[in-house]
Amino acid sequence: MSFDNYSMANLYTDLEIASGIPGLVSGKCDDEGLSEEEVDHQEELSPAQQVRLGKIIKIGGGNPDFESFRSCAIKFILEENVGAIIRRFSKKEGLPDAYSELVLKSDCLSVLIKGMLGKVARIPLSSEVVKSIDFASGWALDSPLPQTPYQRVSGLQRFIWDKVDQSFGKGAAQKLPTKHMRNLLSAARLHISIADILNKDAVYVRDVMRMCAQDAEEEERYAEHGMSAGLVFKSGKNFYPKWKVRHLRHVAYYAPSIVRSAVSKIENFDICLIGEGEARESIVREYIFC
Structure with missing residues (x-):
């Protein structure tokens, strides 16, 4: 799924809020740390997407280094497929x-x-x-x-x-x-x-x-x-x-083509080009919606 139209410099879109990215950026890693609006948007995700969101937020809340975070997302995708x-x-x-x-x-x-x-x-x-x-x-x-x-x-x-x-x-x-x-x-x-x-x-x-x-x-x-x-x-x-x-x-x-595509994108996000924060956000989206 493409997110080319999203700009990290602007306010979060509905889809970004649904993916839990504001919580990741602010360091909140559970429902108690999310705003009421963020919790409402979480409920719009499918059950499978909500499980993925919980898994990736739990990892992100532990503040791992970027490469460990990237590796965990790839492993999660493969496990599920x-x-x-x-x-x-x-x-x-x-x-x-x-x-x-x-x-x-x-x-x-x-x-x-x-x-x-x-x-x-x-x-x-x-x-x-x-x-x-x-x-x-x-x-x-x-x-x-x-x-x-x-x-x-x-x-x-x-x-x-x-x-x-x-x-x-x-x-x-x-x-x-x-x-x-x-x-x-x-x-x-x-x-x-x-x-x-x-x-x-x-x-x-x-x-x-x-x-x-x-x-x-x-x-x-x-x-x-x-x-x-x-x-x-x-x-x-x-x-x-x-x-x-x-x-x-x-x-x-x-793996199915959509899964291979997500893994490839996650593997190739370059923090030198887009910054670590945007790269982490991109990994979260690719994982949740692949």
Whole structure:
């Protein structure tokens, strides 16, 4: 939604009052601190918009630095659109319903890996193997330093390959059914991404988003020439450079267009150009009305 006609130098418009901006600017962060007119305008918002207003005002009332405030708004938007992201990602990746339904379960990674090793590769799931699977799954979700979902899923893929090669000899992993592995990797990437959005702090989420964007842009430059950055070819496997670009992107790429637009605007508000106060106000509007 565009607000190009609004001037911060003038009195607040009805829509600005409805968004709670006067309360943010004055440091008021609850209904008791708002004027009667502001409370009346708040009631004109939809229930969902009122919830958003309360969330963003609560964050703003804590006087966070600007970048933390920006990060929180982006995380809030993504949290509220997890369902749409899962549906759109699953459709684009051709992910079967059984995999999509597993994505929101806490043991998703363990279930996926146990299924691949136990049911597909026919490796006995001894207590030692199960323990190693749980450790690998925990690593992928709890890495203290920001890593992209693609990097973490690549680590899980290497873990599976190593287990299969250890059991059946070097090169055995290359005989795993491509369809099963593709579904596992897609579901794992989606699960890790959603877990980050829901469980990691806002700064971590935004750092990972920027890392994904940088990696995808670099890969896209290589893909234009039919190459891949850091590519290791596997015998007998087809490789399509543009597929990797898609897999490197953050799952926010699969959000509805209005959501992607809001996130992009929030990410690009420049306090050097418009000032921190106006930038904060713009973030509030984009979040509430996206």
